[in-house]
Each structure stands twice: as structure tokens, then as C-alpha cells.
Amino acid sequence: MIRISSRELAERMGLTASQIRQDLNCFGGFGQQGYGYNVTELHAQIGKILGVHAGNKTILIGVGNLGKAIAQHIDFEKRGCKLIGIFDSNHALCGKQIAGVTVDPIETLEAFCAANHPVMAVLCIPKTAAHDLAHQLVKLGVRAFWNFSHYDLRLEHEQEQIIVENVHLGDSLMTLAYGLQHQGDAHE
Incomplete structure (x- = not known):
């Protein structure tokens, strides 16, 4: 065509x-x-x-089931991102390869960011860690967050423009359940 x-x-x-x-x-x-x-x-x-050709340097933090699935099944490069680093606090996971990227210990995050300058972070971490880690990442130069932590991340900094996409998978499921419950209501 x-x-x-x-x-x-x-x-x-x-x-x-x-x-x-x-x-x-x-x-x-x-x-x-x-x-x-x-x-x-x-x-x-x-x-x-x-911006699908932007190649925004992206890191993923948290390689539990969700983080691992996102790393393996999201084609970051077709969506304007380049996954350059994966981090986790579980040292048993460190050194393993996921989607061609080696999982590094979270303790190396600061040095990695200083050397590689990621601008985006995917957070697949516990709710309790999201706020502090996000603020640390902003100080390290991260300007965009894809947040799966179940914590509504709101980062307000006077000079930086930080972009946050909070993803609530449970809410999406409830939207579907609501749609099924009320399917056909408009026709009745």
C-alpha cells in the first residue's frame, strides 16, 4: 500500500x-x-x-516474575528504549542473563548510572522501596519512570521535568470485570 x-x-x-x-x-x-x-x-x-528511534537508555530494577517477564517480552528497542542495565537486591539473581543483559547487584546502581547515564527506569520493586529509590534515580539523572510498584509515584522537582507512568495491573483487570458486568447496559 x-x-x-x-x-x-x-x-x-x-x-x-x-x-x-x-x-x-x-x-x-x-x-x-x-x-x-x-x-x-x-x-x-x-x-x-x-520517539521510537530515540534509543533512550533504560534500566530495569527488580527481576521477580514481573520484572523478568517485562525484560524478556517487551521489545524495548521498537518502543524508543534500549535496555542497558538490570538490577536486583537478591544476590542469587546477580550474574544471570535476562534478555541479553546481566543482572547486577543494586549496590552497583550509582556507579552504573554515572558511567552509562540512563534516562529511564522500569520499577518492578516492592511498594515500600519505590519512593526512596525513585528520588535516588532522579539524582542520578533518570528523567522517566515506568512504575509497576503499586505505589503512585509522584516526583516533583523544581528544575527537572520528570515523567512517570504508574501502571496498576489490578486496576486494568477491574476495568475488564466492570466492562463485562455492564456489557449491554447501553442497549437495555
């Missing part, structure tokens, strides 16, 4: 053609009236907007 219209995009995404055009126009003019969008160029421009 060489080109696609806003109508075709809208049908695939469950939106209106007008929404597609307005949203894409916020980032510049990628399309041409009467022609549509060049698929290759549109793909490249959306990738640029999302």
Missing part, C-alpha cells in the same frame, strides 16, 4: 476522518488533499513523533 486516506485510517481506528486529519495536522502536514497520506512517510513521521 503506497497511500491511505483519512477515511481509510478512520475506519481502521474507529474514529472519524475529521479526527484523523485534525490530530495529524497538530504535528504538521503529512497528507495531501485528494491524495491522502504516503504510508511510508506517515509511518516515519509517527515514529519520529513517538
Whole structure:
């Protein structure tokens, strides 16, 4: 497929053609009236907007079941990140390879950050450790957090702009349960 219209995009995404055009126009003019969008160029421009080629240096802390699954099954590089370090406080896990990265002891975190300058951290740690560790990481130069700790991380620093994505898997499950419970309510 060489080109696609806003109508075709809208049908695939469950939106209106007008929404597609307005949203894409916020980032510049990628399309041409009467022609549509060049698929290759549109793909490249959306990738640029999302930063999928940024290669943000990322570390993962906590290699329990969730941390290990994230390291092994998330394709970080396709999402603008490069997993450069994995850390855990359990010394029995240290030295093992996960997704091609060696698990290091948490005690080496500061030296690793000083040498490698990660900008993003994935937190798969206990709730009780999240606040203090996140503040330590900010001091070490980390500016973005993907937080699975069950602690609502809110980092406010006067000069740094810190980005936090708190992920609550249980809430997502409850959203599905709610949807099933109320499925069809609008039709009754």
C-alpha cells in the first residue's frame, strides 16, 4: 500500500476522518488533499513523533516474575528504549542473563548510572522501596519512570521535568470485570 486516506485510517481506528486529519495536522502536514497520506512517510513521521528511534537508555530494577517477564517480552528497542542495565537486591539473581543483559547487584546502581547515564527506569520493586529509590534515580539523572510498584509515584522537582507512568495491573483487570458486568447496559 503506497497511500491511505483519512477515511481509510478512520475506519481502521474507529474514529472519524475529521479526527484523523485534525490530530495529524497538530504535528504538521503529512497528507495531501485528494491524495491522502504516503504510508511510508506517515509511518516515519509517527515514529519520529513517538520517539521510537530515540534509543533512550533504560534500566530495569527488580527481576521477580514481573520484572523478568517485562525484560524478556517487551521489545524495548521498537518502543524508543534500549535496555542497558538490570538490577536486583537478591544476590542469587546477580550474574544471570535476562534478555541479553546481566543482572547486577543494586549496590552497583550509582556507579552504573554515572558511567552509562540512563534516562529511564522500569520499577518492578516492592511498594515500600519505590519512593526512596525513585528520588535516588532522579539524582542520578533518570528523567522517566515506568512504575509497576503499586505505589503512585509522584516526583516533583523544581528544575527537572520528570515523567512517570504508574501502571496498576489490578486496576486494568477491574476495568475488564466492570466492562463485562455492564456489557449491554447501553442497549437495555
